[in-house]
Amino acid sequence: MAASIKTFCCSVLRCSRRSFGTTSATQAGKKWRMEHGLAPSGTEYGPLTDLPDWSYADGRPAPLLKGQLRRKQEREALARRVVMLSEEVDKGMESWQQKQEEAKRKEAHQKSLLLKPKGQLLLKKS
Numbered sequence: 001m002a003a004s005i006k007t008f009c010c011s012v013l014r015c016s017r018r019s020f021g022t023t024s025a026t027q028a029g030k031k032w033r034m035e036h037g038l039a040p041s042g043t044e045y046g047p048l049t050d051l052p053d054w055s056y057a058d059g060r061p062a063p064l065l066k067g068q069l070r071r072k073q074e075r076e077a078l079a080r081r082v083v084m085l086s087e088e089v090d091k092g093m094e095s096w097q098q099k100q101e102e103a104k105r106k107e108a109h110q111k112s113l114l115l116k117p118k119g120q121l122l123l124k125k126s
Contacts, residue, residue, distance in 0.1 A: 045071070 030040050052062040
């Protein structure tokens with residue numbers, strides 16, 4: 001009995017025209033989402049991913065799921081990094097402006113140390 005089932009299964013597999021796919025399936029709409037500046041997958045962010053799946057009947061929100069907590073922590077870390085980098089840029093701009101002002105002051109001081117025209121040259125300039 002077992003031998004006849006084995007030969008039957010082997011013969012069916014040989015006669016079958018179907019084959020297993022070995023390539024990865026492309027996600028529907030990936031190209032459109034990428035062209036419009038969205039995430040490649042529809043499940044990376046958005047209301048279906050971020051909002052809770054359910055809530056209690058009395059209106060209390062449901063506890064966050066593991067993935068929602070992870071995404072929340074990632075966003076908070078990203079926000080902290082953005083604030084830190086923004087502060088660094090602001091400090092850099094302030095120091096650059098101070099250096100520019102210092103260079104202007106030095107240049108004005110150097111001009112004040114130059115010899116002044118006297119006599120007829122002074123009258124011609126003004």
